């Protein structure tokens with residue numbers, strides 16, 4: 001059993017991990033930047049060590065400082081959370097070579113799925129459909145043109161190292177392709193330190209459906225069902241739900257097929273620990289592999305609500321070397337869960353980040369309501385990190401009940417002093433297409449066309 005775990009992250013996910021450790025009687029060590037001295041994860045952990053200045057390059061991304069903190073605190077393992085170093089195989093290797101368990105996939109599995117291009121190749125090998133596109137990195141303009149003409153416009157130019165919805169652009173003809181190819185490479189170099197891009201078919205009106213998987217490194221790999229994350233703004237998830245309305249209402253057989261495909265990818269990658277296999281599904285119900293997120297994901301709680309399985313505890317147990325005690329047949333799905341991401345952004349001003357001091361804070365509660373957050377009254381949100389300050393999750397016996405609870409809970413959530421996306425989430429919940437469950441990733445763009453005006457009128 002681990003006695004002590006260091007959490008190499010901040011915000012709500014650090015709080016989430018500390019909670020799991022406490023329930024397993026594991027002591028916790030927080031690391032924090034100077035900007036996070038008043039952060040809740042620092043308060044909640046048994047010990048806390050400052051690892052540098054506010055910018056993440058001087059703190060949460062500093063492998064040397066995190067390892068020093070782990071050695072000083074004498075921990076058994078490090079949980080990396082999501083973002084930051086969570087998908088860095090070099091970090092996982094350094095942990096292991098210092099005799100500290102990395103709570104995540106083995107570095108071999110991470111290397112097999114190192115970037116979007118290697119992952120596409122692996123999916124192909126596993127016999128899982130991928131969007132038509134280039135074989136690996138597209139090195140020059142000429143190859144970009146021949147690839148795009150071969151698969152047909154529109155296409156997506158994507159950074160192999162991209163993430164968080166950044167590093168991709170659509171092209172509709174030769175001219176926008178050539179222009180997009182060069183800007184995408186430059187941006188990719190700047191944002192991800194890797195200029196590699198590849199090209200794949202742009203799937204129109206797609207649905208983002210992903211599968212949660214767990215593997216124990218002893219040959220047991222299971223999936224815990226899907227999450228529909230099609231409600232996105234600029235390719236970033238805003239609201240997630242499970243089960244997927246598209247699968248429930250139109251393509252019932254997809255759950256089995258896609259679940260199997262997800263497991264096959266995990267098998268070929270010899271995947272261990274928790275991961276997510278992401279797919280896009282078109283209007284006809286054809287699915288295509290996108291990528292594997294080699295870490296715990298932001299939207300993991302909705303899966304926990306419908307399966308009753310604590311994913312972070314499973315991650316810790318797997319990292320300790322425990323075999324999975326759940327078989328595929330044991331996984332039962334019950335009810336419906338929805339998550340809304342609460343961001344410190346102003347939906348009335350183009351989602352401009354709104355850091356600052358939270359004056360009043362009251363989180364919703366009651367049956368079927370879960371809040372995963374590090375926010376509290378008097379907390380000052382630093383400008384250095386991403387703007388998510390919490391997640392509101394509701395659970396109901398069916399989709400209708402989960403939606404009604406979500407509207408009720410969003411109405412109760414009181415945060416003053418900063419702007420939040422709560423009114424925007426509320427507008428999504430009121431939308432007839434959302435209520436019917438007939439939406440694709442185009443949803444937000446369409447909603448902003450109409451509802452944006454209403455939101456602005458409501459404000460004035």
Ligand code: ADP
Nearest residue numbers: 082083084161162163164165237297298299386
């Ligand atoms: P999820 O599906 O879990 O929401 P996201 O892609 O939204 O995953 O990313 C979760 C977190 O990780 C966010 O904080 C995001 O900014 C960060 N992130 C993901 N990929 C990268 C990347 N390649 N570079 C920098 N940050 C990333």
Ligand code: ADP
Nearest residue numbers: 156162163164165166201202203208235290441
């Ligand atoms: P990230 O690493 O940023 O999460 P993904 O490859 O997972 O990148 O894509 C994020 C989102 O971008 C998808 O959920 C989808 O909405 C959109 N997207 C990505 N690839 C395509 C594509 N080929 N066609 C249409 N939409 C896409």
Ligand code: MG
Nearest residue numbers: 164278290291
């Ligand atoms: Mg993704």
